Amino acid sequence: MDKTLLQQQVLDRLTEDLLQVEQAARAAHETATHEENIAENKYDTLGLEAAYLATGQARRAEAIRQAMLSWRRFRPQPYDAGKGVQLGALVCLVDVEDARQQRLLFLGPAGGSMTLLCGEQRVQVISSDAPLCKAVLGKFEGDEVSLQIAALRQHFELLWVQ
Missing domain, CATH: 3.10.50.30 (Transcription elongation factor, GreA/GreB, C-terminal domain)
Structure with missing residues (x-):
């Protein structure tokens, strides 16, 4: 089995995940900042909740970017029977x-x-x-x-x- 192909599949999946999270973050941000969602009283929290959601989505997007960076730098090595199982195996x-x-x-x-x-x-x-x-x-x-x-x-x- 080709580990380079597996690594590329991981990167492809992470790219898809990033696109979805970024889209969700944009939608949450638009909801949070839309003029119709300005709080009229202390119980009107839709804009605040959307802002929290947008922040969480932005953090998730950054985590995915970091994972992608790690996977791009990752170089799986062939198995070395003297060392046992290592990352990349x-x-x-x-x-x-x-x-x-x-x-x-x-x-x-x-x-x-x-x-x-x-x-x-x-x-x-x-x-x-x-x-x-x-x-x-x-x-x-x-x-x-x-x-x-x-x-x-x-x-x-x-x-x-x-």
């Missing part, structure tokens, strides 16, 4: 209790958590700050990966790394 995990359940993960920088389709295969892109990414980093093929989520403990085997 494409890994296949299999559930220890149900070998039919396999997960393909692409480990990347912050801001890229999403699921992509590569041909017929689903690839989950996880960020460096995700608990599953932290659990996989430094592991080797054949190692067990254990993850605690609330009261549930999941166990996987690291089937292969690319």
Whole structure:
């Protein structure tokens, strides 16, 4: 599987997300500043609420821009069996209790958590700050990966790394 293609798909998705967030921010800003939404009393808060929404959308847009910058600078390296799993690795995990359940993960920088389709295969892109990414980093093929989520403990085997 081509990691450069996966990286481009992440950037494409982030670009789409940015366009949507920017459009929502513009609409919220227009609502906040429209003359019909000037507060007439203390209970008339439509303009204020729209301003808060516009601010939140602007922050989200900036976060997406930062994620895009990280992903543009990111250079996935080939797997080095001496170092174990590093950011940029494409890994296949299999559930220890149900070998039919396999997960393909692409480990990347912050801001890229999403699921992509590569041909017929689903690839989950996880960020460096995700608990599953932290659990996989430094592991080797054949190692067990254990993850605690609330009261549930999941166990996987690291089937292969690319």
